[in-house]
Amino acid sequence: MTDVLLKVENLKKNFGNLQVLKGINQTVRTGEVVSVIGPSGSGKSTFLRCLNLLERPDEGEIWFDGQEITQKGINIDLHRQKMGMVFQHFNVFPNMTVLQNITLAPILEKKIPKDQAEKQAMELLESVGMADKRNEYPRRLSGGQKQRLAIVRALAMEPKVILFDEPTSALDPEMVKGVLNVIKDLASSGMTIVIVTHEMGFAREVSDRVLFMDNGVIAEEGTPEEIFENPQHERTKEFLSQVL
Amino acid sequence: MFYDIIAIWQKYNYVFIEGVKWTVILTVITVFFGTILGVLIAFMKMSKVKILNAITALYIEIIRGAPMLLQLYFFWLWLPKAMPFEMSERDCIIVALIINSSAYIAEIIRAGIQAVDKGQTEAAKSLGIRDSYMMRYVILPQAVKNILPAIGNQFIFMLKNTSLASTFFIGELMTSWRTVQTATYKPIPALIIVGIIYVGMTWTLTILLGRFERRLAASD
Numbered sequence: 001m002t003d004v005l006l007k008v009e010n011l012k013k014n015f016g017n018l019q020v021l022k023g024i025n026q027t028v029r030t031g032e033v034v035s036v037i038g039p040s041g042s043g044k045s046t047f048l049r050c051l052n053l054l055e056r057p058d059e060g061e062i063w064f065d066g067q068e069i070t071q072k073g074i075n076i077d078l079h080r081q082k083m084g085m086v087f088q089h090f091n092v093f094p095n096m097t098v099l100q101n102i103t104l105a106p107i108l109e110k111k112i113p114k115d116q117a118e119k120q121a122m123e124l125l126e127s128v129g130m131a132d133k134r135n136e137y138p139r140r141l142s143g144g145q146k147q148r149l150a151i152v153r154a155l156a157m158e159p160k161v162i163l164f165d166e167p168t169s170a171l172d173p174e175m176v177k178g179v180l181n182v183i184k185d186l187a188s189s190g191m192t193i194v195i196v197t198h199e200m201g202f203a204r205e206v207s208d209r210v211l212f213m214d215n216g217v218i219a220e221e222g223t224p225e226e227i228f229e230n231p232q233h234e235r236t237k238e239f240l241s242q243v244l
Numbered sequence: 245m246f247y248d249i250i251a252i253w254q255k256y257n258y259v260f261i262e263g264v265k266w267t268v269i270l271t272v273i274t275v276f277f278g279t280i281l282g283v284l285i286a287f288m289k290m291s292k293v294k295i296l297n298a299i300t301a302l303y304i305e306i307i308r309g310a311p312m313l314l315q316l317y318f319f320w321l322w323l324p325k326a327m328p329f330e331m332s333e334r335d336c337i338i339v340a341l342i343i344n345s346s347a348y349i350a351e352i353i354r355a356g357i358q359a360v361d362k363g364q365t366e367a368a369k370s371l372g373i374r375d376s377y378m379m380r381y382v383i384l385p386q387a388v389k390n391i392l393p394a395i396g397n398q399f400i401f402m403l404k405n406t407s408l409a410s411t412f413f414i415g416e417l418m419t420s421w422r423t424v425q426t427a428t429y430k431p432i433p434a435l436i437i438v439g440i441i442y443v444g445m446t447w448t449l450t451i452l453l454g455r456f457e458r459r460l461a462a463s464d
Binding site (some may be wrong): 052054056077078079080081082083084091092093094104108157163 | 361363364366367368369370371372373374377381385386444
């Protein structure tokens with residue numbers, strides 16, 4: 001729990017004239033589970049999407065696994081292979097079966113033999129209770145199953161961190177628990193996780209640290225107890241009183 | 245009139261059939277090579293190289309903006325002079341038709357690719373899949389479902405528009421009408437025959453395309 005996996009320095013991002021991130025400094029250590037909460041439009045998702053450069057920061061540095069990935073001329077694909085990401089709208093590949101969704105990146109980019117990739121994919125599918133769906137196409141899956149598939153697809157690359165961008169926001173209420181349980185299992189297995197979420201109970205239960213973002217900055221951060229039981233900042237109090 | 249139609253068909257059906265043959269050949273060649281050229285142009289228009297974007301944008305605007313008949317005249321007049329080898333009138337018209345449909349097909353392909361959900365690109369990127377693999381395994385297989393029906397429509401469009409080539413008497417179905425009316429002095433019955441054949445062909449194609457589209461949609 002000591003070595004730094006992700007380090008963000010003075011991160012700034014604008015969309016046109018709108019300054020979405022106004023200078024963020026953060027460090028995520030290996031094995032840490034960090035939740036990012038805050039009102040919509042506060043920059044949570046943009047912050048997360050900057051971490052694997054799906055959004056290009058306008059200013060600042062991002063260090064991942066000892067390398068500055070915001071440097072010019074760096075092959076970001078190689079770094080993204082070690083940073084999984086799970087999206088609000090799943091973004092599973094509809095033209096591929098469940099198994100193909102999972103094995104695509106390991107076979108193409110890590111040059112893992114197909115049978116070995118499939119064996120590993122089956123183990124992962126079993127761990128989320130979807131082994132029987134291996135030959136289905138995503139259109140036959142429920143939202144919860146699609147999201148579990150997306151998580152497993154990210155895990156197949158054996159990433160060092162997984163970024164979750166509101167993973168349960170697009171799910172029907174009865175699907176939420178299953179997906180959160182998968183994330184909980186991951187958290188307790190020691191995976192480093194950064195998660196943007198509106199599930200306060202979940203954030204409180206699994207996080208080592210909670211970041212409260214407001215208006216493009218991290219307004220307050222601390223352990224779940226500190227943030228949820230004894231918030232210091234006015235905006236944190238106001239936000240929590242609205243959502244809890 | 246009805247008896248004229250029957251009589252003309254009985255006497256000249258081989259002329260019409262020859263015309264149908266050339267209409268189909270012209271359309272198939274045009275759409276086939278137009279698609280190959282269209283793919284190239286579409287990727288040039290989407291590339292990160294600014295100069296390629298500008299050139300292809302201009303190409304598409306000119307070809308879609310100028311009348312097709314004008315383009316046929318242009319290539320019919322210009323190609324024989326410009327080329328070091330001999331080109332028949334029919335070859336010139338084929339080149340003109342290919343170039344014309346390449347611009348439309350390029351736009352079909354570009355639109356089909358850009359219609360694929362942005363989340364698919366992001367998911368592929370987040371897995372560290374390089375752009376060329378992403379295109380080949382994730383984006384194109386999904387884009388094809390948008391593109392194929394539109395190319396089918398382009399096929400029907402070209403089937404009708406090859407009739408403009410009759411201006412140069414190159415043997416497709418509309419040329420057959422000109423041949424027959426010259427021989428019979430009965431333009432209207434011959435025109436009705438040609439019209440029935442055109443509508444029959446486009447109607448059949450529309451039905452086939454509709455079935456094909458439903459099958460594509462079912463596999464989604």
